[in-house]
Amino acid sequence: MKKVESALVIIFICFLSSCAQNRYAVKSIESTHIEIDSAWDSKANPAMVALVESYKTILDSEMNTPIGAAAQTLVKGFPQSLLTNFTADAIQQIAEELTGDIDFAVMNVGGLRSTLNQGTITLGNLYEIYSFDNRLVVLELPGKAVKEFFDFIAVHGGQGLSKSIQIVVNKREVESLKINGKSLDENKTYRVATLDYLAEGNDGMVAFKQATGLIDSNETLRDLMIQYIKKLTANNQEANATIDDRITIK
16 A cells, blocks of 8 residues: 555656646737626526525615614724724723723724714614624733834824823824823733734734733624614614824824
8 A cells, every 4th residue: 555655656746847847938818808787687587586685685674774873974084083983982892891991992994994974873884884804802912012003003194092092193203102191101011902803913003913912702893883882872872972182193
């Protein structure tokens, strides 16, 4: 049996060697533009249409379910915005309810995919805004890594930060920084609520890779925000936010 296996290995190596000797080059490339429009629906399959409609009816019914209301239109943007402030504050509150005290929360602007319009909030609205399946996590982050993170914020021109932060940026450098009203302590370990995607160092947040510990909620931000909006509604509150002094760019 071993001899057979050895023979097969030799044959395979010879095959690879013969392939390596060949030289291939692209001689030409041709392409065709096909416009996808209503013409492709002229001969729709009735069975397929019925199948899609059956799911669409159920999905539309669920996505159009009202779960709350927004006091004003919340949009995303830099250095801070109504939607980033609302989301970051919600993340901190949710994380504290799940794991205890949190020093600050971070939400990347790019992770918000739509606007929360004033008025009724439907389930579908939150699927549009929080369209990724990113999970909420809590990091144990050394003070030196926290400093590196806020240096990144200064250069990048902002992100979604919770109201426990007051940072002043001057010429793309941190002029002053307060966390819960106190200066940064590089010898302290901070508890940071954010997304698993950012905890991996994505979107420029490489400082998060220095975390010495991580708690995974195992729940998506979208599902947690749906629960958060429903709680606001149960307490006769609307989704709302303000522009404050959490990020100041000189």
